[in-house]
Amino acid sequence: MHCRVATRQDIRDMHRIRMAVKENVLNTLVLTEDDYIPEIEETGRGWVIEEQKKIVAFGVANKQTSSIWALFVEPSSEGQGFGQCLLNQMIDWLWEQGITRIHLSSEPGTRAEQFYLKAGWIGKELDQHGDRQFELTR
Numbered sequence: 001m002h003c004r005v006a007t008r009q010d011i012r013d014m015h016r017i018r019m020a021v022k023e024n025v026l027n028t029l030v031l032t033e034d035d036y037i038p039e040i041e042e043t044g045r046g047w048v049i050e051e052q053k054k055i056v057a058f059g060v061a062n063k064q065t066s067s068i069w070a071l072f073v074e075p076s077s078e079g080q081g082f083g084q085c086l087l088n089q090m091i092d093w094l095w096e097q098g099i100t101r102i103h104l105s106s107e108p109g110t111r112a113e114q115f116y117l118k119a120g121w122i123g124k125e126l127d128q129h130g131d132r133q134f135e136l137t138r
Helices: 008-020 033-041 082-096 111-118
Strands: 002-005 044-051 054-062 067-073 101-106 122-126 132-137
Touching: 002 082, 008 033, 008 044, 008 054, 008 067, 033 044, 033 054, 044 082, 054 082, 067 082, 101 111, 111 122, 111 132
Parallel strands: 067 101
Antiparallel strands: 002 044, 044 054, 054 067, 101 132, 122 132
């Protein structure tokens, strides 16, 4: 497993993975490849995991909103610890930025919801789109 900072050249693969997921499918927003640029270059930072020179997972943390903007693993690569590795990387980076409370949202009733709860995140109320809000405090 090779984890590295994401660049613009990775966006096509990141978006491919985002569109391939079986849970947390986008249904309230249209996301384009251009939407990733400010997230990894201006308001935050992204990371990708490569296996045999192929991107199989990615995560993006946003320091302006103190949040995890994205964390997705290619369906055929799930269960190998990539999500936990990326989550740890993003949390550590946000702590380094001076953030003390991190937020994210995920569809309720999914494996992702259980993943975050198991990782110590506190489940909060549902947002206006019906997603569960989560919070992690340093």
